[in-house]
Amino acid sequence: xxxxxxxxxxxxxxxxxxxxxxxxxxxxxxxxxxxxxxxxxxxxxxxxxxxxxxxxxxxxxxxxxxxxxxxxxxxxxxxxxxxxxxxxxxxxxxxxxxxxxxxxxxxxxxxxxxxxxxxxxxxxxxxxxxxxxxxxxxxxxxxxxxxxxxxxxxxxxxxxxxxxxxxxxxxxxxxxxxxxxxxxxxxxxxxxxxxxxxxxxxxxxxxxxxxxxxxxxxxxxxxxxxxxxxxxxxxxxxxxxxxxxxxxxxxxxxxxxxxxxxxxxxxxxxxxxxxxxxxxxxxxxxxxxxxxxxxxxxxxxxxxxxxxxxxxxxxxxxxxxxxxxxxxxxxxxxxxxxxxxxxxxxxxxxxxxxxxxxxxxxxxxxxxxxxxxxxxxxxxxxxxxxxxxxxxxxxxxxxxxxxxxxxxxxxxxxxxxxxxxxxxxxxxxxxxxxxxxxxxxxxxxxxxxxxxxxxxxxxxxxxxxxxxxxxxxxxxxxxxxxxxxxxxxxxxxxxxxxxxxxxxxxxxxxxxxxxxxxxxxxxxxxxxxxxxxxxxxxxxxxxxxxxxxxxxxxxxxxxxxxxxxxxxxxxxxxxxxxxxxxxxxxxxxxxxxxxxxxxxxxxxxxxxxxxxxxxxxxxxxxxxxxxxxxxxxxxxxxxxxxxxxxxxxxxxxxxxxxxxxxxxxxxxxxxxxxxxxxxxxxxxxxxxxxxxxxxxxxxxxxxxxxxxxxxxxxxx
Numbered sequence: 272x273x274x275x276x277x278x279x280x281x282x283x284x285x286x287x288x289x290x291x292x293x294x295x296x297x298x299x300x301x302x303x304x305x306x307x308x309x310x311x312x313x314x315x316x317x318x319x320x321x322x323x324x325x326x327x328x329x330x331x332x333x334x335x336x337x338x339x340x341x342x343x344x345x346x347x348x349x350x351x352x353x354x355x356x357x358x359x360x361x362x363x364x365x366x367x368x369x370x371x372x373x374x375x376x377x378x379x380x381x382x383x384x385x386x387x388x389x390x391x392x393x394x395x396x397x398x399x400x401x402x403x404x405x406x407x408x409x410x411x412x413x414x415x416x417x418x419x420x421x422x423x424x425x426x427x428x429x430x431x432x433x434x435x436x437x438x439x440x441x442x443x444x445x446x447x448x449x450x451x452x453x454x455x456x457x458x459x460x461x462x463x464x465x466x467x468x469x470x471x472x473x474x475x476x477x478x479x480x481x482x483x484x485x486x487x488x489x490x491x492x493x494x495x496x497x498x499x500x501x502x503x504x505x506x507x508x509x510x511x512x513x514x515x516x517x518x519x520x521x522x523x524x525x526x527x528x529x530x531x532x533x534x535x536x537x538x539x540x541x542x543x544x545x546x547x548x549x550x551x552x553x554x555x556x557x558x559x560x561x562x563x564x565x566x567x568x569x570x571x572x573x574x575x576x577x578x579x580x581x582x583x584x585x586x587x588x589x590x591x592x593x594x595x596x597x598x599x600x601x602x603x604x605x606x607x608x609x610x611x612x613x614x615x616x617x618x619x620x621x622x623x624x625x626x627x628x629x630x631x632x633x634x635x636x637x638x639x640x641x642x643x644x645x646x647x648x649x650x651x652x653x654x655x656x657x658x659x660x661x662x663x664x665x666x667x668x669x670x671x672x673x674x675x676x677x678x679x680x681x682x683x684x685x686x687x688x689x690x691x692x693x694x695x696x697x698x699x700x701x702x703x704x705x706x707x708x709x710x711x712x713x714x715x716x717x718x719x720x721x722x723x724x725x726x727x728x729x730x731x732x733x734x735x736x737x738x739x740x741x742x743x744x745x746x747x748x749x750x751x752x753x754x755x756x757x758x759x760x761x762x763x764x765x766x767x768x769x770x771x772x773x774x775x776x777x778x779x780x781x782x783x784x785x786x787x788x789x790x791x792x793x794x795x796x797x798x799x800x801x802x803x804x805x806x807x808x809x810x811x812x813x814x815x816x817x818x819x820x821x822x823x824x825x826x827x828x829x830x831x832x833x834x835x836x837x838x839x840x841x842x843x844x845x846x847x848x849x850x851x852x853x854x855x856x857x858x859x860x861x862x863x864x865x866x867x868x869x870x871x872x873x874x875x876x877x878x879x880x881x882x883x884x885x886x887x888x889x890x891x892x893x894x895x896x897x898x899x900x901x902x903x904x905x906x907x908x909x910x911x912x913x914x915x916x917x918x919x920x921x922x923x924x925x926x927x928x929x930x931x932x933x934x935x936x937x938x939x940x941x942x943x944x945x946x947x948x949x950x951x952x953x954x955x956x957x958x959x960x961x962x963x964x965x966x967x968x969x970x971x972x973x974x975x976x977x978x979x980x981x982x983x984x985x986x987x
Contacts (some may be wrong), residue, residue: 600830807847
């Protein structure tokens with residue numbers, strides 16, 4: 272007997288009431304806390320006129336204490352930043368010998384030099400008040416190590432809060448935080464970026480009674496590591512970033528010693544100079560995009576994609592469509608991420624590794640979701656009978672008909688009975704994961720159309736549909752306008768399908784020059800703009816109640832399918848501007864349907880697969896095909912051992928790749944390759960080779976080849 276399990280379903284939430292003292296809305300990163308009309312005004316859609324670039328050197332032990340740092344203050348000259356002041360700052364407690372080395376070096380090279388505390392008051396805060404952009408490479412490291420003190424605060428989900436000014440207490444002589452200056456707060460966003468802000472300063476600080484004269488604008492911070500991630504979708508070091516942009520790199524062969532020396536100072540100054548050069552190169556790259564986005568708010572490729580949607584005049588769906596929160600709750604219940612599965616474990620088998628061409632842009636194109644994004648209105652129409660009829664006639668041949676996919680923009684309430692559907696549950700008793708399982712439930716569940724088509728392919732009969740509705744776009748939104756991607760590729764949202772056009776143009780450019788950076792950019796843009804932004808939510812922990820010390824709780828309204836209830840929660844979710852679950856749920860469900868169609872094509876050919884992961888599948892196959900030893904396989908070898916069937920390469924091409932290519936929605940004059948690609952890893956020197964795979968679990972697998980003497984080559 273199978274033990275019943277609880278399944279987890281996503282929901283849509285709305286905040287009804289925040290606890291006392293909590294902010295009433297999510298403040299955008301960089302929103303001003305204290306505004307002074309006397310500060311330099313900054314173009315909200317451009318660069319500042321000045322930048323402060325800094326870099327720190329620390330000890331190399333586990334404490335990583337500040338030794339010294341370099342900075343360059345730069346002004347805009349044309350389209351570049353040029354240094355007008357350079358200096359060095361040193362730790363307040365630096366030893367006399369190290370200080371003497373720094374003093375002599377600065378005297379020889381005619382550099383300004385200030386203590387750590389003086390740097391903040393005389394350099395950093397002056398730059399902030401002038402509206403300057405604060406720049407670094409891995410900026411959180413440099414800010415945190417140059418700050419005078421710091422701590423982790425659990426407020427608002429957790430952040431690092433740094434003291435930037437101190438004074439000697441008049442009574443005790445101890446150094447105290449000078450609260451007449453703001454604290455510098457860094458909130459980690461993810462592994463690629465962070466948010467920066469200033470706290471409010473007080474008018475009077477204990478034992479230091481003076482009125483604040485200086486006020487501070489919103490701080491602007493740009494970490495070049497984050498900005499390059501947004502532009503190039505690559506995680507880089509300073510060295511590899513300079514190489515990426517064709518610039519001189521760091522000091523060759525030098526390794527930091529964690530001590531003050533002339534060589535260490537030269538190394539640090541070179542890093543700052545390289546960072547300024549990199550800033551100018553990245554600026555030219557960033558300014559090539561005709562979008563209104565400040566560099567400090569470019570956190571990922573999705574930021575660039577959103578900028579282009581805005582540039583085309585597209586109004587975000589939730590701002591123009593009159594859909595109630597109930598529909599969003601239904602869509603969130605139907606939403607699951609990509610499918611990842613390991614079918615054969617702990618057994619090496621020959622494989623052909625395949626991958627769908629730009630899966631999410633492709634399913635967007637197949638379902639014509641661009642017509643929804645560019646619609647004036649979106650109607651919700653009953654489609655119960657229509658959906659029942661569509662599912663009853665579902666076959667693999669119908670799924671492989673491009674026109675069929677435009678009928679999949681629906682959601683249905685079903686009573687699952689051994690229907691293979693995506694399920695989120697704690698399979699290992701510890702963490703919640705998504706699996707594709709036969710599901711039985713007496714409680715009806717909302718599912719996205721493509722998932723129900725996939726379930727019908729698996730079972731051979733459709734799930735029981737209680738009711739269904741479809742999304743119907745109405746007319747074109749007013750105010751749409753054309754834009755040039757990267758200033759070179761024309762897109763007119765009134766007549767072009769954005770996702771289709773980008774993939775086609777990328778293919779044309781890549782065919783002319785495989786290494787053209789424009790082709791790489793179009794790939795990034797298509798993927799970044801085709802899915803994640805539609806399901807962006809920013810969770811935030813409320814912290815503790817200041818009176819009781821217990822976790823503060825907000826009252827929220829939860830929309831879970833058709834159910835609505837109003838609990839309290841320590842966490843709240845702020846949706847992103849482009850958050851629209853109906854589109855997100857359809858996209859990921861359609862991605863799973865592509866894999867379901869591929870799996871069905873493989874099994875129809877008598878084969879099986881090692882693993883699949885979102886948009887890829889490793890089909891068990893060899894040059895000549897035949898049985899392969901595999902515990903648990905449905906076939907048997909002459910010696911009685913269990914085995915699986917490896918398809919011949921020719922059958923993979925003819926019965927799978929060619930068959931699925933009927934789904935290709937792109938113009939053949941542009942995209943000549945099949946929609947299901949046999950990846951390059953399958954080839955060596957232009958010829959297909961025997962490739963092997965070894966699976967451990969979902970997303971944990973290796974591909975490798977073998978030499979003539981039987982030795983294995985490391986994973987590819």
